[in-house]
Amino acid sequence: MEPRAVRVGLRAASTVVMLFLYLPLAVIVLQAFSASKIPGWPIGDYSTRWFRLAWNDHFARTAFENSVTVGLRASALALVLGSCVAFALSRFRFFGQNTVSLLFVLPIALPGIVTGLALLSTIDYLGITPSLWTVVAGHATFCIVVVFNNVVARLRRTSTSLEEASMDLGADGWQTFRHITLPSIATALVAGGLLAFALSFDEVVVTLFTAGSQQTLPLWIYNQFRLPNTAAEVNAVAVFVIALTAIPVYLAQRLMRDTGGIPGR
Amino acid sequence: MRKTYGDVVAVDRLDLEVGAGEFFTLLGPSGSGKTTTLRLIAGFELPTAGSVLLDGADVSRLPPYGRDVNTVFQDYALFPHMSVGDNVGYGLMVRRVPKKERAARVSEALEMVRLPGYEKRRPGQLSGGQRQRIALARALVNRPRVLLLDEPLGALDLKLREQMQIELKGIQKDVGITFLFVTHDQDEALTMSDRMAVFNDGRIEQAGTPAEVYESPATAFVAGFVGTSNLITGEVARAITGADGTFTVRPEKIHLAEPGDEPDPDRYSAEGIVSEVVYLGVNTRYIVQLAAGGELVVVQQNQATSSMQALAARGRQVRLVWDRHHNRPVGGADRKNEVKEIPA
Incomplete structure (x- = not known):
């Protein structure tokens, strides 16, 4: 019974991988609900006191607000720049096109520590005071790639004859963009934006190099962790971050799947 | 007219005059330049040399939306995110025709292609033949001077194709618009055309009525391509x-x-x-x-x-x-x- 053995083997392998991926997260979630100040096993009493504490923690709150601000700005920047590049590269033919395309995707493969260091040197060289805006710039380097990839994939699947048909029927460039092009890439834009936000929201390394005195939530967690007796509160915040990151990723996935193929006919 | 892409000559020494209200077919094998010719007339391509005259006026440098010409695309190119009614009314909408008049003309156009009351449907819910008719209605509703059809029947099965040939010809007679029809199917060309031009290698080998082209082929290519000889x-x-x-x-x-x-x-x-x-x-x-x-x-x-x-x-x-x-x-x-x- 070969197929049966294969099936059982595959199932076991997927289970192991799933455990490997999600067991640590489960540990954090469970510990966040532990009443004890020092995380440990077995969990004695369950409580939500750490959530309450974190919720009322002024520093944690500010860090959260900073993270949201940076995430929104970085995704907005990425949406505009990323889709412009996607259009340029997929709708026009020019010299050095493949090189430009590669250069745009490269930043996502670069180690964050290199990107961070490079940005820090540049910020220093230009005499800019690090602020949330320098963090936005840092995050935009990889957020652009996410948006770019999504939009390019969609444009590749959308027939250019739709745009030609629109022009043929009397619509000028702007009308064609508004009525035909934008609706056909809308879900790709939303998905790209959500992914960009999720990436920005939990970024540590680049943020570490580019942030000034203001902290983002991941930085707050990172710093907090080194202080004594804060593990429990950090766990509670971490659960919050997991939830907040998972939601946009889930939505982005759904969007790309449900309306993924807009065929050109 | 002449059109080159880099070193490739797509259309060369093209000289063609089509009369108002004619059903004119561009016949030729794939790669013979007939679709390029159509795209030059529609305004999707600019001629390397020469010009396109519409009713005596030079439109060669006008964008597609500046020409009183509409196209029925080979893949129909219906807008998937719009209803059939919005698809057909698109040309009127972007030209700011008032809503009421638009609705009336859309319903009239749908009647002409024998799909009355299809306004609310989505292109995805239609069969190939129905999409073809919607594409036709979407172009005709604008009452263009010339309608360009790029192998519109190519994707249909034989029975439907023969039926559409007759129907298309009938519609053309009714509306009196000049039809410029591209096909590689010689039967289609012979059945439908008032006049036709046979393309080969980016040039016109012969232009004339179907009977002329069939009975007295001017070149060996025409004799072999139009019917067997x-x-x-x-x-x-x-x-x-x-x-x-x-x-x-x-x-x-x-x-x-x-x-x-x-x-x-x-x-x-x-x-x-x-x-x-x-x-x-x-x-x-x-x-x-x-x-x-x-x-x-x-x-x-x-x-x-x-x-x-x-x-x-x-x-x-x-x-x-x-x-x-x-x-x-x-x-x-x-x-x-x-x-x-x-x-x-």
Whole structure:
């Protein structure tokens, strides 16, 4: 019974991988609900006191607000720049096109520590005071790639004859963009934006190099962790971050799947 | 007009005049430049040299939306995120035709293509034939001066295609708009056109009415592409006609006769042996090896012949006869060599 053995083997392998991926997260979630100040096993009493504490923690709150601000700005920047590049590269033919395309995707493969260091040197060289805006710039380097990839994939699947048909029927460039092009890439834009936000929201390394005195939530967690007796509160915040990151990723996935193929006919 | 892409010459020395209200077909194999010609007229491509005149006015440099011309695309290009009604009304919407008038004209256009009341449907819910009709309605609702159709029936099955051919022709007569129809299907061209142009290698080989093109093909290419034809050249031509040159004769113009018949002075004849018989129901196709060399294809209607009789002809000695006026001299059997350009 070969197929049966294969099936059982595959199932076991997927289970192991799933455990490997999600067991640590489960540990954090469970510990966040532990009443004890020092995380440990077995969990004695369950409580939500750490959530309450974190919720009322002024520093944690500010860090959260900073993270949201940076995430929104970085995704907005990425949406505009990323889709412009996607259009340029997929709708026009020019010299050095493949090189430009590669250069745009490269930043996502670069180690964050290199990107961070490079940005820090540049910020220093230009005499800019690090602020949330320098963090936005840092995050935009990889957020652009996410948006770019999504939009390019969609444009590749959308027939250019739709745009030609629109022009043929009397619509000028702007009308064609508004009525035909934008609706056909809308879900790709939303998905790209959500992914960009999720990436920005939990970024540590680049943020570490580019942030000034203001902290983002991941930085707050990172710093907090080194202080004594804060593990429990950090766990509670971490659960919050997991939830907040998972939601946009889930939505982005759904969007790309449900309306993924807009065929050109 | 001339259009090149880098070193590739897509359309060359194109000179074509189409009359108002005509059903004009551009016929040719793929890559012969007929679609490029259509795109040049629509404004999706700019000519490398030459110009497009619409009603006497030069529109060569105008964008597609500046030309009073609409296109029915090969893949229909219906907007998937819009309803059928919005698709058909798109041209009117972007030209800011008031909503009420728009709705009336959309419903009128849908009636014309025999899909009344389809406004609310989505393109994804329609069959290939219905999409084709919607694409037609979307173009016609704007009442353009010229309608360009790029192989619009190519994706339909045979039965539907034949039905649409008749319907399209009927619609064209009703609206009186000039139709410029691109196809690689010679039957389609012969069925529908008032006039047609046969394309090959980026040039027009012949333009004329279907009857002219079929009955007197100007070149060997036209004779071979529009219907099937026998090409008689060199030695064989001399043996049969007593003159030098290249001739074509349509298979259905040749008759089978018993060998040894007295030849009529108004007819050509040639003896040979039937090497192959293909029974096609309505017709039978005979391939005859000529005594003078080469072979001729003969098509005979099976009016009084049974399949058994037809198939029994294989291997028989026959005499082929045809009227002299069906023997058409064609120019330029070696035309290709003469005009082939080596791009710089």
